[in-house]
Amino acid sequence: MPGVGPDAAPSPVVVVTGGAGWLGQNLVRNLARTRTRVRCLVRSGDEAAVLENVASSVEAVAGDVRDPAAADRLFDGVSRPTVFHAAGVIHPEHGTREFFDVNVGGTQLVLDRARRAETTRFVHVSSNSPFGANPTRTDRFTEDSPYHPYLGYGQSKYEAELLVQRSHDRGDLATVIIRPPWFYGPYQPARQTRFFAAVRRGRFPIPGPGTNRRSLVYTGNLVDGLLRAEVAAAAPGRAYWIADAEPVELRTVLATVRSALQAEGLSVSSRQPHLPASAAAFAATVDRLLQGQGRYVQALHVLGELRDTIACDITRARAELGYEPAIGLLEGMRTSIRWCRQHGAHL
Amino acid sequence: MSGRVLVTGGSGYFGSVLVDQARDRGDQVRIFDLAPPTPRDGVEFVAGDVRDRDALRAACEGVDVVFHNVAQVPLAKDRSLFHSVNVVGTANLLVAARDAGVTKVVHTSSSAVFGIPAANPVREDSPRRPLEDYGRAKLEAELLCEEAVAAGQDVTIIRPRTIMGHGRLGIMAVLFEFVADGAPVFLLGSGANRYQFVHADDLADACLRAGTRPGPSVYDIGAAEFGTMRETLQALVEHADTGSRVRSLPVAPARVAMRGLARLGLAPFAPYHWLLYSESLWFDVRHAEEELGWTPRHSNPAMLIEAYDWFLTHRAELADSGGSHHQSPARLGLLRVLKRLP
Numbered sequence: 066m067p068g069v070g071p072d073a074a075p076s077p078v079v080v081v082t083g084g085a086g087w088l089g090q091n092l093v094r095n096l097a098r099t100r101t102r103v104r105c106l107v108r109s110g111d112e113a114a115v116l117e118n119v120a121s122s123v124e125a126v127a128g129d130v131r132d133p134a135a136a137d138r139l140f141d142g143v144s145r146p147t148v149f150h151a152a153g154v155i156h157p158e159h160g161t162r163e164f165f166d167v168n169v170g171g172t173q174l175v176l177d178r179a180r181r182a183e184t185t186r187f188v189h190v191s192s193n194s195p196f197g198a199n200p201t202r203t204d205r206f207t208e209d210s211p212y213h214p215y216l217g218y219g220q221s222k223y224e225a226e227l228l229v230q231r232s233h234d235r236g237d238l239a240t241v242i243i244r245p246p247w248f249y250g251p252y253q254p255a256r257q258t259r260f261f262a263a264v265r266r267g268r269f270p271i272p273g274p275g276t277n278r279r280s281l282v283y284t285g286n287l288v289d290g291l292l293r294a295e296v297a298a299a300a301p302g303r304a305y306w307i308a309d310a311e312p313v314e315l316r317t318v319l320a321t322v323r324s325a326l327q328a329e330g331l332s333v334s335s336r337q338p339h340l341p342a343s344a345a346a347f348a349a350t351v352d353r354l355l356q357g358q359g360r361y362v363q364a365l366h367v368l369g370e371l372r373d374t375i376a377c378d379i380t381r382a383r384a385e386l387g388y389e390p391a392i393g394l395l396e397g398m399r400t401s402i403r404w405c406r407q408h409g410a411h412l
Numbered sequence: 413m414s415g416r417v418l419v420t421g422g423s424g425y426f427g428s429v430l431v432d433q434a435r436d437r438g439d440q441v442r443i444f445d446l447a448p449p450t451p452r453d454g455v456e457f458v459a460g461d462v463r464d465r466d467a468l469r470a471a472c473e474g475v476d477v478v479f480h481n482v483a484q485v486p487l488a489k490d491r492s493l494f495h496s497v498n499v500v501g502t503a504n505l506l507v508a509a510r511d512a513g514v515t516k517v518v519h520t521s522s523s524a525v526f527g528i529p530a531a532n533p534v535r536e537d538s539p540r541r542p543l544e545d546y547g548r549a550k551l552e553a554e555l556l557c558e559e560a561v562a563a564g565q566d567v568t569i570i571r572p573r574t575i576m577g578h579g580r581l582g583i584m585a586v587l588f589e590f591v592a593d594g595a596p597v598f599l600l601g602s603g604a605n606r607y608q609f610v611h612a613d614d615l616a617d618a619c620l621r622a623g624t625r626p627g628p629s630v631y632d633i634g635a636a637e638f639g640t641m642r643e644t645l646q647a648l649v650e651h652a653d654t655g656s657r658v659r660s661l662p663v664a665p666a667r668v669a670m671r672g673l674a675r676l677g678l679a680p681f682a683p684y685h686w687l688l689y690s691e692s693l694w695f696d697v698r699h700a701e702e703e704l705g706w707t708p709r710h711s712n713p714a715m716l717i718e719a720y721d722w723f724l725t726h727r728a729e730l731a732d733s734g735g736s737h738h739q740s741p742a743r744l745g746l747l748r749v750l751k752r753l754p
Contacts, residue, residue, distance in 0.1 A: 097563075111496065114465060114503035118556050120563045121510060408555065409525075409540065409548040 069385075070298035076147040076185055077101040080139060082130055082175055083152035085112035088190065088245075090252035091284040092149060092291060097122050106130060106139045106152060130171035140178045147295050148179045151190045153225075155218060156256070156363045161356050164221035172225040180237045186301065187238045188294045189229045193246040193280070194219035198373035202277055205312065205378040208304050216366070217356045226304070233302045241294040242304035243287075246375055249397060250284025251404035256363075258410045261402060264322045265412055267336030272345035275316030275337075277374040280308040283397035286390040293386040305382040309390045309397075312376035318394070325398035331412060345372035416440045417623070418471055418514075420462060420505060421481035423449035425582075425738035426520070426575050429612040430479055430619055431455060437620065444471040445482070447736070462501030465508065472505075472512035477623040480505050481520045486546040486682040487582060487737045489674070494549035502553040506560045506567065517557075517567045518623045523632070523693060525551045525571065532606065533696035536630045544683035561628040568622045570615070573634035573695060575738070576715040577612035578722035581730070583685060585741030587645075588723040594654040600690030601663040603642030608634040608694040611710035611718075621704040629703060632695035637711035641689070647713035648720055663690050673745065680742035 077100050083089040084105025096103045097120035105125045107113050113125035128135025130152040152171055157163035172189070179187050196206050197213035214223040226242055233240040249257065263269040282290075290307030294300050313321070319337060326333045349369030355362060382388040392400070405412055417434050421427040422443030428450065435441050435455060442456040443449050444467075449457060460467030462482045472478065482505075484490065484497045502519065509517050524547035525540045542548045557567045576584070590597045610633050618633045638644070642658060649656045673679035700706045710718075723730075730741050 110465065111500040114500055114507055115556065117507045118503045118560055118563075406541075409542045409551045 072296040072298060073186070075099070075292070075296055076145065078104070078143060078146040080104045080106075080143060080146045080148045080179070080182075080184075082106040082139070082148075082150050082171075083190075084125060085116055086151060087248060087250070087252055087254055087257075088284055088287060089151050090116070091250060092151065092288050093123060094119055095288050095292070102143070104139060104143055104146070106135065130175065131166050133174060136174045136178045139175075140182045143182050145183045145185050146179075148175065148184045148187045149190070149291055149295075150175050150179075150187065153190065153192075153222070155192075156366070157361050160359045161217035161361050162359060164217045165224070168218075168221035169224045169228070172228050176228060176232045176238065180232070184238055186295055187229070187232070187240045188291055189225070189240060189242050190291070191226050191242050191244045191304070192218070192222040193244060193375050193377065195223035195226055195244075198370075199278075199376055202374045204374070205280075205376045206306060207378050208306065208381050215370075216353060217361065230302075230304075239301035241300040241302075243291060243294055244304060244306050244377070245282045245287050245290075246280040246306075246308050246377060248282055248284055248287065249401055250287075251401060252284070253401060253405070257401070258405055258412065261322065261326065261405060262412050264319055265326050265331060265333050267334030267338065269319065270338040270340045271315055271319065272340045272368065272372045273342030275319070275339070276314050277372060278312040278314050278376045279318060280306075280312040280375060280377045281318065281394065282308045283390070283392045283394075283400075285392050285397070285400075289391065290382060290386065290388045293382075293388050297386045299385040303381075303385065305386060305388070306377040306379050307382055307388060308377050308379050309392075309394060310379070312374075313394065315371065321394050322398055325395055325402055326412070328395075328399055329402045329406070331402075342372055345369055415476035416442070416474060418442045418444055418475040418478045419481065420444045420471075420478065421483065423447045423457075424481060424736040425580060426572075426612050426615065427479075427481045429577065430481065430616040433613070433616045433620055434479075442471065442475065444468070462504055463496050465504045468504050468508040469512065472508045472514055475509075475512065475514050477516045477518065478505065478509050478514050479518045479520070479619055479623065483520070483522075483550070484546075485582070485737045486524070486544075486685065487680060487742060488546075489682045491545045494545050495552075498546075498549040499552045499556070503556050506556060506565065510560065510565050515566060516623055516626070517560075517565070518619050519553070519557050519567060519569050520619070521554050521569050521571045522547065522550045523571050523573050523634075523695070525554060526693065528691045529693055532692050533694050534632060535696050536632055536699055546682065565628075566626065567628050568625070569630045570619055570622060571630070571632045571695070572615050573608045573610045573693070575612055575615060576609040576719050577710070578718050580612065580719045580738060581723065581741045582738040583680060583742050584719060585723065585730075586680065587648075588720050589741075591649055591652045591654060591656045591720060592724060592727070594656050596657050596659045597645055597649060598666075599641055599645065599658060599660045600666050602660055603645065603658065604640050605690055605692040606639065606694050607641040607644065607689070607692065607712075608638040609644075609712050609715055610634045610708070611715045614706075614708040614710055618700055618704060618706045621706050625704060629699075631700040631704065632697060633700055634695040634697055634708070635710060635712050635715070636697065636708045638694065639712060644712045644716055648716050651713075651717045652720065678745045680745060
């Protein structure tokens with residue numbers, strides 16, 4: 066809906082939760098250059114120091130998003146900020162309870178403090194997971210697709226979206242929900258480095274033929290989308306898929322990672338192992354059973370999801386936010402690989 | 413030129429050499445370290461840990477130049493310490509220095525960031541490909557320095573080769589014990605690898621010069637005169653004249669043995685040692701010579717002999733000494749067996 070009104074001005078003061086996470090580190094490095102105060106919530110003093118080194122505009126508060134006292138410190142002395150709520154747990158270490166404590170409880174807490182600080186816009190980072198998998202391989206989620214949360218993470222991110230939306234509908238906050246799918250990009254966690262290393266050695270398996278499609282999003286594109294959500298006049302009260310331009314088949318994702326590794330001068334195995342599709346189905350079943358018991362095993366969860374088509378359509382973000390993904394899969398993967406190597410990672 | 417300087421790690425092996433030189437040229441020196449230094453006139457001591465942000469903030473107050481030397485060295489063999497001290501400690505220091513208005517930070521890095529270089533000599537812009545946890549942590553610290561520079565801070569990185577000089581012990585004590593007792597000294601492989609040391613005095617000189625030069629830069633620092641590992645050790649055993657001879661061990665089995673002994677806690681080796689001592693790594697030091705007007709004065713053999721002679725003079729007191737990894741002798745452990753070989 067361009068024509069709803071002119072863009073709002075970006076706020077000079079911003080609050081970022083999950084500031085030292087994969088997305089957070091990319092977002093904070095962008096905001097640090099252009100805002101006067103970037104107040105971040107991080108989990109530890111170690112993360113705080115590394116983030117504050119980025120620029121003197123960055124102020125990191127070490128604390129837990131579940132802790133009301135940490136939320137108070139995060140918003141202490143902050144008035145009329147933009148809030149980017151990027152804290153969340155995707156692979157919990159202590160079972161599925163963490164999904165709800167962090168992703169739902171944490172969101173409720175940050176919404177409350179944001180309202181009291183007269184936040185001008187609340188940009189909430191959600192996920193594809195409240196929508197599960199596409200019913201067919203050619204289907205794409207739009208913002209009108211029905212919720213169909215996938216296991217504990219999906220359920221928690223779904224409940225968080227409802228809280229955010231309610232906060233908007235009640236008139237508490239001008240909220241925007243951003244739904245990114247599978248990320249890639251700099252400041253990646255160790256699990257993504259292991260993914261690159263496994264692909265390079267021909268050890269990352271595809272269940273079935275790999276013709277299921279996946280949307281991905283380069284972290285730089287996602288940051289662009291978040292910054293558009295902060296200012297676009299049409300955005301308050303709305304939700305948007307933010308992803309790279311087109312979904313690609315899983316086998317193409319892996320082939321592109323191999324090309325990117327090669328283009329960065331690494332020798333790459335051309336082997337692409339396949340597992341029977343039933344292996345992923347079995348993993349998903351066991352994952353579901355375990356999560357029913359409150360337990361979470363990352364490898365099972367990842368394998369279970371690999372068979373699915375999880376694709377989205379970014380038409381609404383293009384039209385209403387003026388979002389345009391600038392970086393494509395090959396270029397973004399190459400940048401990620403360069404980042405790993407700059408940081409001494411052994412791929 | 414004199415000023416108010418802070419030396420982190422100023423009680424350690426290299427730090428104390430730097431403190432003396434800074435004081436001798438007229439600087440007001442403050443030391444930040446876990447352990448108290450040897451007392452000196454006119455040197456202030458602040459006890460603290462680089463993992464403690466507030467302690468660092470206080471230590472940076474009123475300081476013009478910081479020389480950041482705190483590090484967990486390879487002998488520590490503790491990945492979480494490498495991260496918390498070498499990486500987070502550097503971030504804490506950079507932030508504290510920035511917020512206190514310190515005009516210059518000189519960060520002591522390591523040649524370990526290069527791993528085994530594809531080509532020698534190594535220059536400041538050679539690719540950094542560390543091979544073990546210590547080198548990776550030192551690289552991460554360099555990246556933090558670069559990020560601080562990008563944000564407008566004046567930070568210079570100094571990368572020394574293996575530091576040598578009187579009082580240097582650590583892993584070198586193993587070598588010196590063998591030489592002093594006339595036992596054979598072992599090379600990994602033929603010893604034809606060119607291996608460069610740097611004298612602590614030359615390194616301190618480079619750091620102080622870097623501290624007075626405005627604008628961020630990077631310098632690789634090593635001796636100008638150096639040869640192969642075999643030549644260097646040969647010069648030492650000839651000087652010692654104890655009947656000790658230089659012998660070669662096949663690289664692959666020796667690495668396996670070093671790793672095995674280290675795992676069992678029977679010998680004082682870290683991955684850095686078994687990966688890198690048999691490899692060539694030397695710096696082209698022209699950048700420092702040209703930009704800092706610095707000249708290395710000590711050759712490889714001369715500084716190893718100096719360290720050895722110091723060891724001989726102080727051997728009796730060392731058994732129960734304290735001090736940092738590089739100021740105290742590494743324990744021989746099972747290596748004693750090797751000493752008995754003919």
